[in-house]
Amino acid sequence: MEHHRYVGIEELTGIPRVAVVVDVMRAFTVAAWAFARGxxxxxLAASEDEALALKESHPGWPALKDGAPAAGFDMVNSPGLIRAAELTGRTVVQKTTAGTVGALAVAGASLVLCAGFVVAGATARFLRAGRHGPVTFVVTGEQGRAAEDLACAEYIAHRIADDAADPAPYLRRAQASRAARDLAEGLRLGYRGVHPDDNALCLEADRCPFPMAARREGPLTVLRPAAVTAG
Known part of the structure; x- marks a missing residue:
C-alpha cells in the first residue's frame, strides 16, 4: 500500500498535495445525497454568517447547517431529510462543524476530495485511476480521532490498493463510534434535525458512483461530483 497520512484538522502543517477530507456523520453523506437529488x-461556507450572506446575494441558493432548523436556513445536515429534497440544477450552500472546516483548511491543495462511506469506492477508484500517489486523509471529527471517519479513510486507502476490499469491518467500527451513538441518542431524545434513517444512510458503503472534488472557483470553494475513469 501507499504510505498515506491520517491527520486531524488541527494537525495539518502546510497544504498537502492530495487531500481526502472525511466526514461520515454527516456532512459529506449529506453532500452526496444532495448530488444524488440533482x-x-x-x-462550502466558512461560517453561518457567510452561508446566510451567500444565500441573500443568491436567492435561489438554499442553505443548510448542523443542528436544529434555524432562521434563514432551508435545510439541516441530515441525509434522511435531504434525500426528499428536489435540488435539480441548484447550488446548495453548506456549513458544518467539521466537514466544511476540513475542506476549507486544505482548499489550496492540488486535489481535494470530500468523502464518506457512500462515495468511498468511487473516491478510491478516482485516486487509483489518476495514480495520484500518497494521500493525506483529513479525519475531521473529534480532533482527528473520530472512529467513523478514520474507518472510512482506511477503507478508501484499502480500496485504492485492492478494489475488492470488504467494507464490512470498517462499517462495524463506524457503527460502534461515538458519533453513531450520539445520533441514536439524539433521535431517542427527539432532537430536531435528526432523521431515523441518518445512521443507516451514513453507514451505507459505495452507494453513489461519483467522487466529490472541491475546487476554488473565484472567491468560493465549490464541491462538485467528479467523473471516474476506468483504472
Missing part, C-alpha cells in the same frame, strides 16, 4: 454544486 444538485449541481455545493458552496
Amino acid at each position: 444538485a449541481e454544486r455545493i458552496v
Whole structure:
C-alpha cells in the first residue's frame, strides 16, 4: 500500500498535495445525497454568517447547517431529510462543524476530495485511476480521532490498493463510534434535525458512483461530483 497520512484538522502543517477530507456523520453523506437529488454544486461556507450572506446575494441558493432548523436556513445536515429534497440544477450552500472546516483548511491543495462511506469506492477508484500517489486523509471529527471517519479513510486507502476490499469491518467500527451513538441518542431524545434513517444512510458503503472534488472557483470553494475513469 501507499504510505498515506491520517491527520486531524488541527494537525495539518502546510497544504498537502492530495487531500481526502472525511466526514461520515454527516456532512459529506449529506453532500452526496444532495448530488444524488440533482444538485449541481455545493458552496462550502466558512461560517453561518457567510452561508446566510451567500444565500441573500443568491436567492435561489438554499442553505443548510448542523443542528436544529434555524432562521434563514432551508435545510439541516441530515441525509434522511435531504434525500426528499428536489435540488435539480441548484447550488446548495453548506456549513458544518467539521466537514466544511476540513475542506476549507486544505482548499489550496492540488486535489481535494470530500468523502464518506457512500462515495468511498468511487473516491478510491478516482485516486487509483489518476495514480495520484500518497494521500493525506483529513479525519475531521473529534480532533482527528473520530472512529467513523478514520474507518472510512482506511477503507478508501484499502480500496485504492485492492478494489475488492470488504467494507464490512470498517462499517462495524463506524457503527460502534461515538458519533453513531450520539445520533441514536439524539433521535431517542427527539432532537430536531435528526432523521431515523441518518445512521443507516451514513453507514451505507459505495452507494453513489461519483467522487466529490472541491475546487476554488473565484472567491468560493465549490464541491462538485467528479467523473471516474476506468483504472
